[in-house]
Amino acid sequence: MKLQKLCYYSQAWSLVWDEQSLFDERIEAWANGPVVRALYAQHRGQFTVHDWPTGDPAHLSPDQRATIDAVIDAYAKLTAQQLSDLTHSERPWMEARAGVAPTERSEAEITPESMKSFYASLASRNDTESV
DSSP states (O other), X not given: OHHHHHHHHHHHHIIIIISSOSXXXXXXXXXXXXXXXXXXXXXXXXXXXXXXXXXXXGGSOHHHHHHHHHHHHHHTTSOHHHHHHHHHTSHHHHHHTTTSOTTSOOOOEXXXXXXXXXXXXXXXXXXXXXX
C-alpha cells in the first residue's frame, strides 16, 4: 500500500513541478486510496518488494529523479496507513469516490487534472505562507 501512495504522490508532484506525468497508467480511487492497477498486479500479495523485474531508473530525467527524491523525503516517513488516511482527506481521491460507499469497490479514475489542480493549490499556499 505504501508503494502505491508514494507512486501517487510522485505522479501528483511531477504534474505540478515538472508539468508532465511520470507514467501513463491511470490511477484509480480504491477504498484504501489511490492505486495504479498495473503496479498492483506486479506486486500483489507481497508485503515487501525486494526485487523489481521491470523498469530502469537510468531512464529517469534529472527532474524526475529530483521529484521522486523530494516525495520520498516528504512522505516515506509516514506509514502505509498514514499515507492512505492522508489521501482520503484530499480532494482528488474524494471527488473520484463521490457517491461510492467507503468500503465499496471503485475503478473511478483520479484524473491528472484533478491532481495537478489540487497539489498546485497546496504548493501555491505553501509559497505564500513562507513569504
